């Protein structure tokens with residue numbers, strides 16, 4: 001559905017996307033995981049026909065996106081971080097008017113608006129003003145709107161950023177249903193849980209480059225490996241614990257007030273000997289993959 005080769009986005013002399021290559025299969029949910037500034041939005045905007053490609057190739061559903069950004073806009077659904085909903089008209093009218101942009105006639109636009117309201121559990125709010133919706137409902141409406149034109153590819157830029165945990169879960173549930181309906185989804189996120197739960201495959205991005213790619217399980221197996229030890233120093237023990245850890249040959253990172261240690265499973269005993277700290281073990285996750293690729297946490301700014 002999507003093939004990018006050596007894709008570059010520059011703003012003046014600044015390189016926001018530095019020659020990335022990836023492919024998205026039909027029906028797949030594909031993720032771009034990375035911190036702020038990684039180049040996710042710049043990539044998605046090029047894919048959505050909203051921002052010119054500086055260089056490289058980008059093909060979407062057989063269309064050369066560098067030459068035909070307008071045709072791209074007709075075939076894909078876009079959910080950007082800024083929703084652009086019209087607060088002066090009802091929820092339902094926001095959807096029907098969006099349908100008009102895609103050339104639907106009044107009857108068809110009304111029918112599609114009705115379908116997506118039902119699908120996204122917003123039917124009872126159809127007559128309300130957009131301003132009366134909660135943050136979570138507003139986000140669901142923005143996602144619903146992208147489906148009015150029945151796109152084969154939907155691009156979502158950080159679909160749950162800024163939502164509380166329960167609204168986030170709600171959006172995840174709905175994205176999982178959409179995924180099962182066969183639509184191709186490309187999404188960006190800086191939440192590793194979101195990427196692990198929803199994405200069939202993903203790329204890990206930082207500073208305009210792709211550092212790793214694969215299924216969440218592959219990335220974790222290849223880049224993070226064994227269980228991760230979390231070493232929490234007791235009050236006043238940070239320096240002593242740090243010294244003890246430095247004497248081991250483990251890879252240690254300090255995130256917040258906790259040391260994260262990549263330890264092979266057969267050497268767990270070494271760590272439990274550390275004094276002045278509580279040690280626990282957990283399975284590795286995509287955050288650990290990011291850490292091993294960049295030496296930083298995903299949420300460091």
Ligand SMILES: Nc1ncnc2c1ncn2[C@@H]1O[C@H](COP(=O)(O)OP(=O)(O)O)[C@@H](O)[C@H]1O
Nearest residue numbers: 011014016034035036037038039040041042043
């Ligand atoms: N319109 C713009 N003009 C100049 N620099 C930009 C513009 N948009 C994004 N950037 C820069 O490009 C880099 C990548 O940004 P972006 O694609 O928004 O990353 P992400 O979505 O991963 O946070 C950032 O350093 C950002 O400041």
Ligand SMILES: [Mg+2]
Nearest residue numbers: 040041042157
């Ligand atoms: Mg962004």
